[in-house]
Amino acid sequence: MSFFRKLSRFFDNEHYKKNPVPQNLTxxxxxxxxVGAINAEQTGYYCDxxxxxxxxxxxxxNLADYYGIEDRESAVGTLQWLFGRGHRVFFDAIKDAASGKAGIINCDELEDDERERADEFLENLRGSIDELxxxxxxxxxxxxxxxxxxxxxxxxxxxxxxxCFDAGYISEEEAWHCINSALAECRKFYSSWEELASDYVIGRAMWSGYGMTLIGIMxxxxxxxxxxxxxWKRVQFGEAGK
Structure with a gap:
């Protein structure tokens, strides 16, 4: 284990923050x-x-600074982008090049202004492979x-x-529709929290490259x-039910 990983573990104070008012979630x-547990641990948000x-x-x-969300219209637009496209389009373009399967990035699904960023993401991912x-x-x-x-x-x-729900940009019904859709989408690709965690970390590595922040996410x-x-110990990822 590297010195920086030991340091990250020493300062890590995760505690899976719970809402003091029971929500009786199914x-x-x-x-x-x-599905957003890693993000919730980063931000100190409730897990329940x-x-x-x-x-x-x-x-x-934070919504304005990191996602350009300032109102309902920008909230809906960003959520639609995250669910329908997100960074997956970049990963799908670069993963063969990063794995050695291909020599170049597949730009077929990228817009012209996305190609430079794909080059950056490829370098980030290549530089993180050994640690992954x-x-x-x-x-x-x-x-x-x-x-x-x-x-x-x-x-x-x-x-x-x-x-966006807490900010008042979307309704509770809309929020649950989005969150339930995220779980359904993940279940198309993963059968366990372990599989989900691996691909979350790989995505983060592509976005940020290797460094202390990635070590913290790991x-x-x-x-x-x-x-x-x-x-994640309270429920099995693939276990649907009430």
């Missing part, structure tokens, strides 16, 4: 909320309710071609949905998978 709702438990003014500021393998989020470089980063986009989709994912108090 098992399916709880599972769906925790639709509302995040965070300050609304702070939520609005070392920490067992990836079996081999070649295996990248078999992955999806649906987990990365859907985790962010759940986070942004919850924030630690959060590993803790969610192993801690007895983790929300």
């Amino acid at each position: 098992k399916e709702q709880f599972t769906a909320i925790n 309710s639709l509302t995040t438990g965070s300050d609304v003014d702070g939520i609005k500021e 393998i070392e920490e067992k989020f990836l079996a081999s470089r070649e295996e990248l071609a078999l992955h999806s980063i649906t987990a990365w986009d859907m985790g962010r989709f759940v986070l942004v949905t919850r924030c 630690t959060k994912a590993q803790n969610l998978l192993s801690d007895a108090e983790s929300p």
Whole structure:
């Protein structure tokens, strides 16, 4: 284990924050909320309710700064993009090149203004492969071609949905529709929290490259998978039901 990973674990204070007012979520709702568990651990949001438990003014500021969301129209547009396209279009374009299966990026589905960013994402991913393998989020470089980063986009989709609800940009009914749709989409690709965690981390590696932030995300994912108090230990990912 590297020095920086040890340092990340030392300062990591995850506690799976719970809403003090019981929400009586169904098992399916709880599972769906925790598609975004890694994001919730980053931000200190509740793991057991639709509302995040965070300050609304702070939520609005973060939505504006990080996602360009300032009202209902921009909220709906961003949520539609995250669910329908997101960063998956970039990963699908670069994964064969990153895995060594192909020599160049497949730009067929990219807009002209997205191609430069695809080059950046490819370098980020290539620079993270050794650490992804070392920490067992990836079996081999070649295996990248078999992955999806649906987990990365859907985790962010759940986070942004919850924030948009707290900000008053979307209704409770709309929020649950989005969050339940995220779970359904993930179940097309994953049968366990382990699989979801791996592809979330791979997506993050593509976006940010290797560094302390990625190490922190890996630690959060590993803790969610192993801690007895983790929300991921309360429900099986593929277990549909009430």
